[in-house]
Amino acid sequence: MRILFVAALAASVSVVAGCGKPETGPKPIRVGTEAAYFPFEFEEGGEIKGFDADLIRAVGREIGRPVELQNCDFGGLVPALKTDKYDAVISCITITEDRKKEADFSDPYYDAGQIVAVRAEETAIGSKDDLKGRVVGAQTNTTGYDQAVLITGSKDLVKPYKDVNLAFQDLLNGQVVAVINDEPVSRRLVATKPGFKLVGDVFTTEQYGIEVQKGNKELLDQINAALKKIRASGELERLREKWITKPQ
């Protein structure tokens, strides 16, 4: 018993000592993401994967710093960025004038837009225009939520969800008649899960950008330079095919 205890103690001491070892090599870039947005960012086997995850790791590789991806609620990402918990945030964040006031955006890396998803058996809703006065769901703090308020005509008609998967679950449960969300994500979700379909066309033009702390020009310039290289080498398009357009 005592031997076991000593061994355990030694093991734990060595673990702690390992943590305290001074960092060798470049400082990692701390990046926040909401890993509940398949196929852009999601957790699998304890690792954050997806288009955004691959992209930011490629960016880190170009810059020459490792990337430390951390999962966080979507609503908590920018506050955490502002309180210096992260150096950057990548999470399908649409570049908007309002958001530019709080953080600096990289050059856009992905073109997206909003689309309406409904239950597969739905016949009454053919496009977003049929949603006026209806109860719809959207993820809170997203551009999809803002659009949902505009389309339905009232904040009271839009149910705010912590993540988009809960919104789709509730669509299935009959609590909302539609979910307004980014098209690439909704399209993949509809393709992989039964019970849903998309209606109408993409009705907004949006671009995703990587956010850094306001005034962090050094990192922003590095990210933009890296994005340029990744785009020019065709890697960006390869990532798009891997995760979005031609997934296995």
Place this chain on the structure above:
Amino acid sequence: MDLKPYLESLPSAIANTALLTVCSLAVGIVLGLVIGLARVSSIKPLRMAAAVYVEVVRAIPLFVQILYLYYGIGYLIRKIYIPSPFVSATAAFGLCYAAYIAEIFRAGFQSLDRGQSEAARALGLTRPQAMRWVLLPQAFRNILPALGNEGVALLKDTSLASVVTITELTQVGGQLTNRIYKPFEVWTVIALCYLALTLPLSWAVRKLEARLRVRGTSHTA
């Protein structure tokens, strides 16, 4: 500090938190009393059923119960009935708190002197009559501080209802943080709102306690 975003969203959030608390507490107390009575019942199966209910409910996190009822049960019964988030959350809070409140009632009944029930029976009251007119009023008076505690705890727990899309204080706090990006300011305001709700609640319970504090054996209600 710009008050506009707060004035736009806080009044309805406070109202929702308060309403959710009052409705859930009402369900919890009524159901808690029923289960508490079952806990001290002379019928063994009733006693056991109540004990099982209390043990099971107390063993599951409230957050899980809320998700279970809204997303889980909601999925099962979607073809028959679609409860609103408010109904679903009220049921979850009520069912959960009933278990704790039942234990408080049980303790309240068991704390009474045996002589109370014996005297009531000797006076010709039936068992239910004795319960209603002699035991319950005294027990209620004794457990009031503990009930008040549950009320305050419930008020704070309603923050969990944001996960089922109810726009109560915590949900609105998250939205405000993302609108004006002043997390320290927003969460300070939200914390103060909870304080502003809990303090009157504690005060009301103390008042009620004082009112019910009666000398001797006079009739209380």
